[in-house]
Amino acid sequence: MPRLRNFIAQGLVLGGALLGAFSASAADVKIGAVFPLSGPNADYGDTFMLGTNLAVEHVNADKMLSGTLSIIYEDSAATPQRGVIAANKLVNVDQVPYFLSAFTGVSKAVAPISARTKVVAINGGGVGPDLATLGDYFWNVIPLADFELKAILPYLTKKKGAKKFVLIYVDDPLGEAMKKGLEQGLPALGAQLAAAHSIPPTAQQFASIAARVREVGPDLVYIASYGLQQSQIIKQLRDNGVTQQLAGYSGMGLPAVLQLPEAKGLLYTTQRVNFGSDDPVTKRFISDFKAKHKKEPSPYTVNYYNSVLLFAQLAAALEKGKQPVTGENLLKQRLATKEFQFAGGKVSFEQNGTVVSPIQINEVDGKGGSTVVE
Amino acid sequence: MLLLQLLINGLQVGAIYALTAVGFSLVFGSTKIFHVAHGAAFTIAGYIFYMLTVKAGAHWLVGLAGSTVAVLAFGVLIDRLVYAPIERHEGSFFTVFVASLGVATIVQNLIGTMFGRGFVSVSTPLSKGVEVVQGVYVSPLVGISVVCGIGCFLALHLFLTRTHVGMALRALGENRDLVRAYGLNPRNLSTLALALGSLLVVPGAVIAAASSGLNPAIGAHVMLISIAATIVGGVGSLVGAACGGLLLGMAENLAHWGLASQWSEAITFVVLLLFIIFRPAGFFGSAIKT
Numbered sequence: 025m026p027r028l029r030n031f032i033a034q035g036l037v038l039g040g041a042l043l044g045a046f047s048a049s050a051a052d053v054k055i056g057a058v059f060p061l062s063g064p065n066a067d068y069g070d071t072f073m074l075g076t077n078l079a080v081e082h083v084n085a086d087k088m089l090s091g092t093l094s095i096i097y098e099d100s101a102a103t104p105q106r107g108v109i110a111a112n113k114l115v116n117v118d119q120v121p122y123f124l125s126a127f128t129g130v131s132k133a134v135a136p137i138s139a140r141t142k143v144v145a146i147n148g149g150g151v152g153p154d155l156a157t158l159g160d161y162f163w164n165v166i167p168l169a170d171f172e173l174k175a176i177l178p179y180l181t182k183k184k185g186a187k188k189f190v191l192i193y194v195d196d197p198l199g200e201a202m203k204k205g206l207e208q209g210l211p212a213l214g215a216q217l218a219a220a221h222s223i224p225p226t227a228q229q230f231a232s233i234a235a236r237v238r239e240v241g242p243d244l245v246y247i248a249s250y251g252l253q254q255s256q257i258i259k260q261l262r263d264n265g266v267t268q269q270l271a272g273y274s275g276m277g278l279p280a281v282l283q284l285p286e287a288k289g290l291l292y293t294t295q296r297v298n299f300g301s302d303d304p305v306t307k308r309f310i311s312d313f314k315a316k317h318k319k320e321p322s323p324y325t326v327n328y329y330n331s332v333l334l335f336a337q338l339a340a341a342l343e344k345g346k347q348p349v350t351g352e353n354l355l356k357q358r359l360a361t362k363e364f365q366f367a368g369g370k371v372s373f374e375q376n377g378t379v380v381s382p383i384q385i386n387e388v389d390g391k392g393g394s395t396v397v398e
Numbered sequence: 399m400l401l402l403q404l405l406i407n408g409l410q411v412g413a414i415y416a417l418t419a420v421g422f423s424l425v426f427g428s429t430k431i432f433h434v435a436h437g438a439a440f441t442i443a444g445y446i447f448y449m450l451t452v453k454a455g456a457h458w459l460v461g462l463a464g465s466t467v468a469v470l471a472f473g474v475l476i477d478r479l480v481y482a483p484i485e486r487h488e489g490s491f492f493t494v495f496v497a498s499l500g501v502a503t504i505v506q507n508l509i510g511t512m513f514g515r516g517f518v519s520v521s522t523p524l525s526k527g528v529e530v531v532q533g534v535y536v537s538p539l540v541g542i543s544v545v546c547g548i549g550c551f552l553a554l555h556l557f558l559t560r561t562h563v564g565m566a567l568r569a570l571g572e573n574r575d576l577v578r579a580y581g582l583n584p585r586n587l588s589t590l591a592l593a594l595g596s597l598l599v600v601p602g603a604v605i606a607a608a609s610s611g612l613n614p615a616i617g618a619h620v621m622l623i624s625i626a627a628t629i630v631g632g633v634g635s636l637v638g639a640a641c642g643g644l645l646l647g648m649a650e651n652l653a654h655w656g657l658a659s660q661w662s663e664a665i666t667f668v669v670l671l672l673f674i675i676f677r678p679a680g681f682f683g684s685a686i687k688t
Binding site: 062063064066067069070195221222223224226227228229230231232233234235236238239252255256259260263264265278279280284285 | 400403404407408410411507510514515516517518519521525526527529533535537609610611613614615616619650651654658659660662663664
């Protein structure tokens, strides 16, 4: 028995040493992602991962980095509390230099961790305007809601003739920002926000909200929610006699909304992505995505593809200059780079770390797609 | 008119809540199993109905039959494969609770993997409201919900009071040893309670698929309401659970009359809290004497 014990002990020591040596010699590059992978917003996580996984495949196929790039996914369930736990794990345990974030509430919660530890956090899904003010280490590859409202409100008031708006908004930082945006933006356009109904993120019954909306008799109902709740709101509004024009922000660009027959005619904003661009990055992204998933990519998919691509471009430049890939160096490199070649075209960042991108207005066809109306 | 509309909405939601709460209360009252996976039965019923009617294009009756078979199988299997082994090893109440929670989580993830984690619904003209009086919209689903609720509850009541098996099931909650002394098998009765309790979620799940839609996490919400309704109605009382479910559905909708919309969900727990403080035994429950 003592011999057996010695043998096992020696084996364990040898195994540990080999494992350590192997880990040390491998130059794998890891980044993190704090996505909603469970709960009612998991649909977003799935959509985001279509972009990130394709980007990792492309980066590794092109050998852009000295090692193999991989992503450690952590589940935020779209809640700030779990987002903070996930970000802490990525930064302190996995020691990633860069992680992807999503959702306004989650992003605002993880931003202090990113700032304190000088690890870059990049958002491609949350659109709360506050996200532009979260410090040097928090970047956005998605235009924020204030830009979306600036684009859609003139269209809705002038071209659609909507003067009386009702807002249904989720009771969180995103919803509050949208409410503020409508309150400030509508009077200047000769329109008014006649009523605003806040809802908890977990609410699932909206027939009574529909009754209150009908009472006001608006020209248009603007929905500022996310995840499956959006589909529930749209279906229940339509089922309960709300026939007015519906509108929303980029959160509507989910398959569940686009496929909903009741959503037909809904107008929503997204950043303009030129899928017809001739540059090789866009062409490759589109062709590989369609070959793999047999559908068009959503703007979220593009954003998270670009988020990973941005890291690879910055890290490759740092490796070329023999500098370590740290959050601080990634920030310096981003500030030193004027333009980035992304899927959808060349983009630049504003000083506050948010991309500059034009906005387009889309109309849902209710069959899984949408058409650009402006 | 708004008040009338809110009452009608509350009736529909309350009928669904009442049925799911009665199912949970039946299981808990007779077996003492804190069956958290009751919400998973709701999810399974809804998604099987969706799969058969929308994906496979089958008639709604086929969908209904499929849902019924699926939840019956779920109820029987969870009792035989999860609760029975724990009971054999004299597992505690907490062990059963954790096992049930585990099953609910597995079901949620399986459904998400199979059907996607987004929103799905069954499109039907029955969910479209029509204006019956100026400003009041009523869909046929409101009537169906109420009729189903009353019908299922009466059928269950007759079963429990007029049949020997039903009486045995009631006795199981009172005195397990006495049931055994009468030559009945408590284990088989437990399985029956699980099957019946699961069966009661079918109408609510099918109506939810057509009205508010489904998602893999819907079971958690259903479970929360079922527990609250059981406490409000009085633990062990099926009439109480039904009244509790109806009250919560009504309260959730009537909260829109005068209160901000964001309070509609919180009102459920305000009602629950008030009952816990002022009437801990619920509507029809009896106070526990030490």
